Every structure is written in structure tokens, then in C-alpha cells.
Amino acid sequence: MNGPRVVHRWFGVDVSCDFELLGPPSPRTERGSGLEIRLAAASDVEAAWSGPAPERAVADLVQDGLPYRAERGAAGDHRFAYGDRATFHLSAGGRTLLCAPVDAGAPEWRRVLLDSVLATVSLVRGYEALHAAAVLGPGGAVALLGRTGAGKTTLAAELLQRGLPLVCDDVLALSREPGGGRILAHPAPPVMNLPAGVLAPPGRVLAAIRGETWLAVDGAASEPAPVAAVCLVDRRPGAQAAVVPGPASPLDLLVHGLRSGSAPERRQQRFELLSDLAARTPAYVLEADTRTSAAELADLLEAAVPALARARAETVR
Numbered sequence: 001m002n003g004p005r006v007v008h009r010w011f012g013v014d015v016s017c018d019f020e021l022l023g024p025p026s027p028r029t030e031r032g033s034g035l036e037i038r039l040a041a042a043s044d045v046e047a048a049w050s051g052p053a054p055e056r057a058v059a060d061l062v063q064d065g066l067p068y069r070a071e072r073g074a075a076g077d078h079r080f081a082y083g084d085r086a087t088f089h090l091s092a093g094g095r096t097l098l099c100a101p102v103d104a105g106a107p108e109w110r111r112v113l114l115d116s117v118l119a120t121v122s123l124v125r126g127y128e129a130l131h132a133a134a135v136l137g138p139g140g141a142v143a144l145l146g147r148t149g150a151g152k153t154t155l156a157a158e159l160l161q162r163g164l165p166l167v168c169d170d171v172l173a174l175s176r177e178p179g180g181g182r183i184l185a186h187p188a189p190p191v192m193n194l195p196a197g198v199l200a201p202p203g204r205v206l207a208a209i210r211g212e213t214w215l216a217v218d219g220a221a222s223e224p225a226p227v228a229a230v231c232l233v234d235r236r237p238g239a240q241a242a243v244v245p246g247p248a249s250p251l252d253l254l255v256h257g258l259r260s261g262s263a264p265e266r267r268q269q270r271f272e273l274l275s276d277l278a279a280r281t282p283a284y285v286l287e288a289d290t291r292t293s294a295a296e297l298a299d300l301l302e303a304a305v306p307a308l309a310r311a312r313a314e315t316v317r
Contacts, residue, residue: 007034010114011122011129011173012186012224013094021110022189022216035121037113040098045089048098050075059259063112064210070120078124082112090117094124107207111214114189119171119258127173127186128273129258134167134185135159136221139307140228141167141185145256150233151294155286155301157194158294160201164308166190166220171258174227176273182226183277190220198294227277228307231284233297239287241296243304246283250275282306 007016014034021037050073052058059070066083073079076092086101086109097117101109123129133144133156144152153169160166168188175184194200194213202218230253232246246252253274260270284305288297302308 008189009222010187010189011118011171012127012175013118013122013125015118019104021114022191035095035097037097037099039104040089040100042087042100045079045087045098045100048077048089048091049073049079050077050092061116063116064108068112068116070116078120080117080120082109085109086112088113088117090121090124094121097121107214108209111191111193111207111209114191115170118189119173122171122173122186123258123260127175128260128270129174130172130253130256131170131258132172132256133169134172135164136167136225137164137228137305137308139309140226141172141221142229142231142301142305142307143172143185143227144231144233145253146233146235150235151297152233153192153194154198154294155233155297157192157198157201158298159301159308160217161199162298162302166192166201166217167225169193174273174277175224176276177226183273183280184224185227186224187221190217191215192217227281229282229284229305230277231286231301231305233286235288235290235292237290239289241288241292241300242286243300244285244287246285248278248283250278252283253278 007014015037016034017037019039053072053074061068063082066085069081071079078090080088086099089098099113119129130143130145133152134141135156144155146152167185169192171188173186175186177184192215194215196211200213200215204216206214206216250271257270257274260266286297286301
């Protein structure tokens with residue numbers, strides 16, 4: 001292709017693709033270090049795979065009820081397997097991603113691509129990440145952390161209903177500003193997985209998958225922003241609804257961190273970045289009963305977090 005390519009920027013990585021993912025991307029001139037995604041056959045993935053690394057670096061998860069495996073190769077490449085539905089291969093250096101779905105039209109493998117696979121690419125490219133939802137407030141990105149089922153996505157959807165742009169639904173990619181400055185949050189693909197019964201923010205339904213609505217969100221953030229606040233969502237039976245000052249220890253953030261590598265220098269980078277985030281960024285705990293509505297939670301958060309205060313004032317007007 002001649003001339004500048006049109007790409008998305010997700011998880012901090014410029015992404016170009018030879019098939020449509022989420023409709024027309026925003027124009028952007030690639031800076032020569034992007035990721036090229038191509039459709040391929042399973043045989044192409046296997047031919048590109050260098051074989052397992054001697055230390056067998058493997059991560060096994062479950063995605064949509066199917067096993068998902070990420071494995072690092074002997075040559076520094078990576079292979080991903082989504083059950084028997086799709087395989088992927090990331091070249092050493094993270095420049096080319098081959099996608100080999102059994103059914104190219106099925107939405108499930110695309111959801112895995114836009115979530116787990118691209119998040120792993122971001123980690124390979126040197127970013128750190130938290131398992132978190134995040135929205136963009138007037139003061140910067142506000143990260144919502146919590147255990148599975150705590151209601152991070154439901155709360156984020158409520159904040160989007162109030163006009164805040166989505167940064168991410170599940171994985172928040174982080175980097176340090178050049179020169180050792182602020183910690184930046186990088187937008188993920190503008191999609192959400194909404195549980196049944198959750199009022200969807202403006203967007204386009206992509207598919208219904210295992211009882212969830214997979215939604216392409218309108219007006220999502222497209223540029224990195226400084227992390228302005230971190231909020232731990234702690235919902236438990238009988239808890240009094242309140243926002244209280246949160247812990248400032250990097251260990252509390254490490255619990256929600258994605259494993260980005262076992263090499264000593266990478267562990268050190270992860271710890272230092274999250275330590276700086278804990279030291280520089282206001283932290284809160286949003287406590288509430290499991291029956292407390294998302295609207296009530298959003299009201300509490302907007303009232304307590306200065307990074308969201310202007311958004312609340314604009315909503316009231």
C-alpha cells in the first residue's frame with residue numbers, strides 16, 4: 001500500500017488490518033512501528049510458530065467457556081489458541097499478527113482478538129496494564145478496579161450514559177510519559193461486554209455472546225490521557241454506600257496488574273510504574289451493598305472524585 005496507512009490506535013499500539021474490525025478507522029499516519037493484522041489459514045500460523053520456548057511460558061485462561069492459551073515461542077514470537085475456534089500468531093517484535101479463525105464471520109473470535117490478544121500485544125510491546133474499566137473525566141482517566149463481578153463494567157456504563165467517554169472496559173494499558181512524567185492511560189478498542197439488564201450507552205450492538213451484549217461504543221476516547229484517579233469497587237452484602245480514601249500501596253495495584261513478563265527488568269519496570277501510580281494518583285474505595293444501583297454508585301463517585309466533579313456539574317446544568 002502506497003502512502004500513509006489508516007490505522008486504529010489501541011492499547012498504545014497503531015493497528016492496521018486487512019479486514020474490517022469496527023468500521024472505518026480514524027485517519028492516522030503510522031509511525032513505522034505499528035501492528036499489521038492479517039487473516040490467515042491455520043497452517044500459516046503453525047508454519048510461522050517457532051515452537052515452545054525452553055521455559056514453557058504459557059498462560060491458560062477461559063474465554064466464553066472455551067480454553068484460551070497464550071504461549072511464547074523459542075524465537076520470541078507468540079501463539080494464541082481460542083479453543084478450536086481460532087489460532088493467532090504474533091511475530092517476534094510484535095509487528096505482524098496472523099488470525100486464523102475457523103469461521104471468519106463469527107463474532108466470538110473477534111471479541112477475543114480485540115480483548116485478550118491485542119492486550120497481550122501491548123504487553124509484549126512494553127506497556128504495563130491493569131485489569132480495570134476506565135472512563136475519561138474532565139480531569140483525566142479514572143480507573144475502576146475490583147474483583148470479578150464487582151460491577152466495574154456496570155458502573156462504567158452508567159458513567160458513559162452521563163456523557164463520559166470510554167477508555168476501556170476490561171484492560172487498561174499504561175505507560176510513563178516521556179521524560180519520566182505522568183502515568184498515561186491508553187484507550188482500548190471501543191467495545192464493552194454488558195451483562196443482561198444493563199442499560200447500554202450509545203453505540204452499536206455487535207453480537208449477543210453467552211448472555212452478554214457486545215457493544216461498539218460511540219464517542220470513546222481515542223488519545224492517551226493521564227490517570228487522574230483510581231477507584232476500587234468493593235460491593236458486598238450489607239455494606240454502607242460510601243466513598244473513602246483508598247490504599248496507597250503499590251501492592252494493592254499489583255493485585256490487579258496483568259503479568260507482563262518474568263524477567264527481572266520487566267518485573268522492576270512493572271513495580272516502579274505501579275509504585276509511581278500509587279504515590280501520585282488519588283485513590284478511593286467505593287463501598288456499597290450488592291443491591292446498590294449503578295446510578296447511586298455513580299452519584300457517590302462523582303461527588304467524591306475531583307477528576308469527575310466538572311462532569312457532574314455539567315450534567316446538572
